[in-house]
Amino acid sequence: MTMGKARKYMAIVALLAAVALVVTGCGGSGSSAGGGATGAVKVTIGIGAPLTDGAVALGKGMVRGANLAITQANASQEVKDLGLTIASVEGDDKGDPTTGGNVATQFASNPTLVGVMGHLNSGVTRVAVKIYNQANIVQVSPANTAVDLTQMGMTNYFRVCANDAVQGPAGADYAFKTGGFKKAFVVDDSTPYGVGLADEWGKQFAADGGAVAGREKTSDKDTDFKSLVTKIKAAGIDIVYYGGIYNSGALLSKQLKEGGVNVPLMGGDGLFDPEYIKLAGAAIAKGDLATSVGLPTAQMPKGQDFIAAYKAAYPSDEIAAYDAYSFDAANAIIKAIVSVAKSMGADKVTTTEGKKAIIAAVAKTNFEGVSGTVSFDAHGDTTNKAITVYTVGADGAWAPVSK
Amino acid sequence: MSYLLSQLINGITLGGLYALVALGYTLVYGILLMINFAHSELFMAGGYVGLGVLKVLSDGAVATGPLAFMKPAQTFFNSGMLGFVALMAATFLISAVIVGLLGVLIERFAYRPLRHAPRLAPLISAIGVSIFLQNAVLLWVSSKQLPYSRADGTAFVTSHTLLKFGGVEITTMQVFIVVTSLLLLLFLDTFVARTRIGRAMRATSQDREAAGLMGVDINSVIALAFFIGPALGAVAGVFNGMYYGSVKYNMGFIPGIKSFTAAVVGGIGNLRGAMLGGFLLGIVESLAGGFLETGYKDVIAFIVLVLVLIFRPGGLLGEAVAEKV
Numbered sequence: 001m002t003m004g005k006a007r008k009y010m011a012i013v014a015l016l017a018a019v020a021l022v023v024t025g026c027g028g029s030g031s032s033a034g035g036g037a038t039g040a041v042k043v044t045i046g047i048g049a050p051l052t053d054g055a056v057a058l059g060k061g062m063v064r065g066a067n068l069a070i071t072q073a074n075a076s077q078e079v080k081d082l083g084l085t086i087a088s089v090e091g092d093d094k095g096d097p098t099t100g101g102n103v104a105t106q107f108a109s110n111p112t113l114v115g116v117m118g119h120l121n122s123g124v125t126r127v128a129v130k131i132y133n134q135a136n137i138v139q140v141s142p143a144n145t146a147v148d149l150t151q152m153g154m155t156n157y158f159r160v161c162a163n164d165a166v167q168g169p170a171g172a173d174y175a176f177k178t179g180g181f182k183k184a185f186v187v188d189d190s191t192p193y194g195v196g197l198a199d200e201w202g203k204q205f206a207a208d209g210g211a212v213a214g215r216e217k218t219s220d221k222d223t224d225f226k227s228l229v230t231k232i233k234a235a236g237i238d239i240v241y242y243g244g245i246y247n248s249g250a251l252l253s254k255q256l257k258e259g260g261v262n263v264p265l266m267g268g269d270g271l272f273d274p275e276y277i278k279l280a281g282a283a284i285a286k287g288d289l290a291t292s293v294g295l296p297t298a299q300m301p302k303g304q305d306f307i308a309a310y311k312a313a314y315p316s317d318e319i320a321a322y323d324a325y326s327f328d329a330a331n332a333i334i335k336a337i338v339s340v341a342k343s344m345g346a347d348k349v350t351t352t353e354g355k356k357a358i359i360a361a362v363a364k365t366n367f368e369g370v371s372g373t374v375s376f377d378a379h380g381d382t383t384n385k386a387i388t389v390y391t392v393g394a395d396g397a398w399a400p401v402s403k
Numbered sequence: 404m405s406y407l408l409s410q411l412i413n414g415i416t417l418g419g420l421y422a423l424v425a426l427g428y429t430l431v432y433g434i435l436l437m438i439n440f441a442h443s444e445l446f447m448a449g450g451y452v453g454l455g456v457l458k459v460l461s462d463g464a465v466a467t468g469p470l471a472f473m474k475p476a477q478t479f480f481n482s483g484m485l486g487f488v489a490l491m492a493a494t495f496l497i498s499a500v501i502v503g504l505l506g507v508l509i510e511r512f513a514y515r516p517l518r519h520a521p522r523l524a525p526l527i528s529a530i531g532v533s534i535f536l537q538n539a540v541l542l543w544v545s546s547k548q549l550p551y552s553r554a555d556g557t558a559f560v561t562s563h564t565l566l567k568f569g570g571v572e573i574t575t576m577q578v579f580i581v582v583t584s585l586l587l588l589l590f591l592d593t594f595v596a597r598t599r600i601g602r603a604m605r606a607t608s609q610d611r612e613a614a615g616l617m618g619v620d621i622n623s624v625i626a627l628a629f630f631i632g633p634a635l636g637a638v639a640g641v642f643n644g645m646y647y648g649s650v651k652y653n654m655g656f657i658p659g660i661k662s663f664t665a666a667v668v669g670g671i672g673n674l675r676g677a678m679l680g681g682f683l684l685g686i687v688e689s690l691a692g693g694f695l696e697t698g699y700k701d702v703i704a705f706i707v708l709v710l711v712l713i714f715r716p717g718g719l720l721g722e723a724v725a726e727k728v
Contacts, residue, residue, distance in 0.1 A: 052546045053653065190698060217698035223647045223654065226413040227692035227700070234406050234570075247548045247651075254648045258562060260572065279548060279649055281556035396556065 041346040044087045045070060045333055046107040046137075047326075048118030048128065054095020054220075055245045057275040059120055061320030062142060063090055066117045068313050069330035073338075082341045084349070086334060089113065093124045095220075095245075100124030101131065108135035114355050115140065115333035115362075117326060122146030123192040129154050136355040138362050140332050142325035145269065145293065146196045150379040156359050158380040160329045160371065161293035161322075162387060164193075167268055168200025170387040171241075171291040174401075175266055176208040179289070181239035183211045185232045187252065189220040189244030197268045198243030205241075213237050218252075220244055225252045229259035238263050245270035250279035257284045264288050264391075272321045272390055272398060282396030289401075294371045294386050296400050297324045306370040328369035336361035405570035410693035411686060416577045416646070418685025419584035423639035424662035425669070425677035426591065427632030433672040434608045434628045437522070440529040441509060443659020444536035445502050445633040449640025450650040451540060453498040454551060457559045461490055464554035491560075498641050499634035506633030507626050514629075515622070540652040548651040551644040560645050580642050587635060588678045595674065604628065608672075661688075661704065668711045670718025679719060683707070 047066045049059035070088050073079050079086065089110065091103035100119055107113050108131050115138045119125050122144045129149070132139045133156050141149075141159040145167055149157060175181045184205055188198035195217075202212050213235040216228060229252075232240060240256060242249045242265055253265040265271075266289040277285045297303050297319055306324055310317075340357045341349050348354045366375045372384045390398040424446050431439045458465045459473060461480045466473040480490040513532050517525045552558050562576035595601040606614040607624045615621045643658065644650050665684045669676025684704055691703035711719060 052541060056547050187697075216696060219698070219701075221657065223643075223649060223651075224417065226417070227410055227689040228697045230406065230409045230413055231693055231697070233409075247649075250550075251648050275547065278556070279550045281550065281552055281558065283556060 040083050040085075041341075041349065042085050042087055042112050043337055043349050044089055044110060044113040045330060046089050046091055046103075046110070046113050046116040046118070047330075048091045048093050048100065048103050048107070048116055048124070049120050050095035051090065051092040052094060054093075055120060055247065055270065055273070057246075057273050058143070058270075058320050058322055059092075059095075061317075061323040062118065062120060062326040064310070064314050064317060065142070065323035065326030066330035068310060069327045069334060071313070072309070073331075073334045078338060079334075082338065083346045084337070084341055086337065087112070091118070093119050093121070093128075095121045095124065097121075097123045097127045101127040104128035104131035108132065108137060112350050113137065114337060114350055114358055117142070117330045117333060119144070120322065121191065121193055122149060122196070125149055125157075126152075126192060129157050132156055136352055136359065138333060138336065138355070138359045140329040140362065142322045142329040143269070144193075146192050147200075148196075150381045154380075155363075158332070158362055158365075158376050158382075160325050160332065160369070160374055160382050160384070161269075162382060162385045164196045164200045164268070166385050167291050167293060167387055168197050169204035171266060171268065171289075171389065172201045172204035172208060172210075174291070174389045175239055175241075175289070176205055176210045178401075179239070179264075181210065181264075183213050183235075183237045184239045184241055185214045185216075185235050185237045186212055186241045187216050187218060187228070187243070189222075189242075189248055190217050191220050191244065193268075193270065194220065194243035194245075196243070197270075198241060201241050201243065201266075201268075218244075218248065220248055222248050223251050225255045226259070228252075229255050229261060232256065233259060233261050240265045242267045242271070246273050246276035246279065250276045250285070253288055254280045254284050266290065269293055269321055274318055274320070274398070277392055277396055277398070282392070285392040285396070286394060288392045290390050290398070291387055292321055292390060294325065294384065295388055296390075297370075299400075300324060300371050301368065302370045324370040328371050328374050331367070331369060332362055332365045332374055333358070335365065335367060406693070407690075408569075408571045410689050412571070412573055412577060413693075414686035414689030415682060416580050416685070417689060418682035419581040420639050420643055420646075420658065420681075421662045421665045421685050422678045422681025423584045423587065423635050423642075424658060425666040425681045426588065426674060427636045428663050428666040429669070429671050429674060429677040430591075430628050430632045432666070433674075434604060434625060435514075435518075437514070437525050438529070438663070439514075439629075439632070440526065440659075441513075441532035441536065442632065442636055443655035443662075444533045445506055445509075445655075446636040446640045446643070446658060446662075447540065447650070447652065447655035448505060448536060449498050449502045449633075449637025450551075450644045450654065451544060451640075452501050452637065453494055453641030454549065454644060454650055456494045456497045457490070457551075458553070460493060461559060462553040495638055495641060498637045502637035502640075503630040503634035506629040510626060510629035515625075537652050537655075544652070546652065548649050551648050551650060558645075558648075576646055580646060583638065583642070584678075584681075587638065588674065591631065591635075592674055600624070600627065664705065664708050668708055668718055670720040673718065673720045676718055676720035683719075 049062040051059050070086050093100035093103045120143045125144045133154050138156050144159050145164045147163050147165045186198050186202045188194040249271045264287045269292040272290040272292040336358045339361050375383045389401045391401050393399045427442050480486045513528045514525050562574040564572050565575050566573040603619045603624050665680035666677045669680030687707050688700045688704045692700035
């Protein structure tokens with residue numbers, strides 16, 4: 001082969017590699033929303049969520065929920081009068097703490113960015129929240145449930161959902177007292193979310209009088225549970241608890257039932273997504289249980305209004321577990337931005353004093369959101385501690401259990 | 404005892420999958436002395452192509468619009484034993500051929516131009532191909548994990564219990580995987596050892612230039628290796644989807660590393676070694692998961708790799724290729 005020809009092919013290969021790199025780079029960011037250029041002062045809210053890896057279905061729902069709130073805010077007279085335009089920027093954390101740290105650094109270097117709506121995974125927040133804290137950026141999560149996140153002394157951190165100390169035990173109480181299950185096998189996915197939830201569930205199940213026959217760790221990227229299933233089968237249990245998200249959870253449920261372990265799989269809010277039933281198959285997922293924070297979207301105080309607005313904005317998308325919470329979380333930030341713009345002037349919002357004032361304003365949040373009253377205690381935890389247990393019904397959809 | 408046997412069966416099945424993928428690594432290495440890092444993505448591509456073929460041939464929800472003409476064919480594929488066998492044959496053949504051709508294409512455009520470049524260059528090129536394929540699937544197919552089933556949630560292949568003794572169960576799916584991988588190894592082994600083309604492959608592996616001077620068409624031989632390896636990987640990809648129940652754009656990474664490990668444990672470049680390494684790794688992993696903590700199974704598997712490499716640096720069966728003098 002001549003040198004010239006080799007160069008030509010090298011160029012093609014290099015081009016392909018470059019395209020691949022650009023493609024990976026682009027997958028992460030990209031901005032959207034914002035109802036056109038209404039005001040002179042641009043304020044940005046970052047949306048941090050898993051968009052290409054991890055719990056993608058939940059992450060994309062978060063983006064839709066938050067963008068709906070931002071679009072509505074931009075259309076409101078109040079925001080227009082203040083001369084503000086609220087923009088959003090997405091950061092793809094892939095459900096991975098390292099990537100999440102990069103997203104946080106990117107957000108923190110954005111001069112107009114004053115708040116972050118996200119992240120989904122507690123492990124990601126644990127890294128990202130410190131970066132936001134240094135940059136005086138407020139973070140409101142719709143979904144983090146790890147207990148310790150509000151005990152880390154991060155004054156800029158808030159969440160609108162109840163944590164695992166509420167969710168895990170509520171699930172265990174249901175399983176033992178209402179469900180009548182006596183002997184459990186507890187599995188987690190080795191993420192801070194999964195481990196925390198599984199620990200809390202196991203503790204309460206044992207305290208209620210149930211027996212925990214085994215406790216195993218898997219990885220959140222595992223797809224092969226065959227050897228674990230054989231182990232669980234030998235343990236002779238009547239319920240399996242899985243602390244983790246639906247990608248692996250659905251496969252565990254499927255392989256359990258294919259392996260002859262016909263007991264329900266229970267999990268937390270990470271399983272509570274239509275994607276879980278699609279992956280496992282409706283016939284297999286039937287009877288599986290999941291707790292989720294708050295009330296079903298349709299039963300929330302303003303749920304019907306939210307569903308109507310959501311369907312108008314995204315006619316082809318289903319509402320995922322955190323969309324309403326993301327809407328409320330984004331609104332908590334928006335309301336703080338508006339109140340600071342009123343008291344300090346719109347042009348001061350993106351200054352350091354403005355950002356500090358926004359954090360203080362979010363701490364005093366008190367409004368009627370979709371999920372109920374949105375307000376935070378001294379640690380940044382929500383005061384709304386509702387938990388609902390869902391089960392997969394014969395129709396192949398999650399439905400709240402009748403108590 | 405029955406628990407040990409059950410875990411062994413899990414391990415042998417997993418080993419069959421590793422072995423199929425490992426054959427692809429070892430075949431390419433034997434001939435080009437190059438590690439095809441894009442092989443794990445060809446395994447993934449096999450999973451996706453297989454899912455596509457299965458959907459077109461047997462998912463009623465797909466047979467609408469331009470594909471409505473598939474309706475009668477689907478009725479055939481979904482009825483009776485004959486239809487099922489035809490469905491499986493078509494799925495595996497089409498997936499293997501498409502992914503095999505993809506392998507040839509990759510060799511032609513990403514590796515052949517670099518054949519005389521320093522050894523690092525094709526390696527980097529392989530990593531580039533791997534990233535490209537992952538992102539192509541991510542952007543053009545889906546970033547989500549997709550279920551390996553029809554739109555209504557029914558599986559394409561229902562696994563039945565074939566044998567049951569004591570507490571041990573062997574399913575049709577497990578037998579299907581292990582038997583297929585053994586047959587494919589037997590076929591490949593015979594092909595390389597007994598046929599004319601096989602001899603050309605061995606000659607190319609021993610001394611590429613001399614083989615070329617003796618009239619062996621080097622490019623075709625290498626292209627053939629890049630067809631067979633990915634085709635076997637594709638078969639493993641389809642099995643993986645059916646057995647574990649889903650596909651995802653980055654699903655190739657971990658099995659890819661494990662299979663590469665299996666090829667090294669067996670002695671890279673040696674076909675039977677790849678098979679042995681695959682089964683060994685699968686069994687070790689299953690037993691480690693079954694008797695220790697599930698979280699440790701990968702650790703144990705890689706400790707085995709380290710031990711083998713310390714005591715037998717060339718792998719268990721060494722390199723079958725004769726030393727160049």
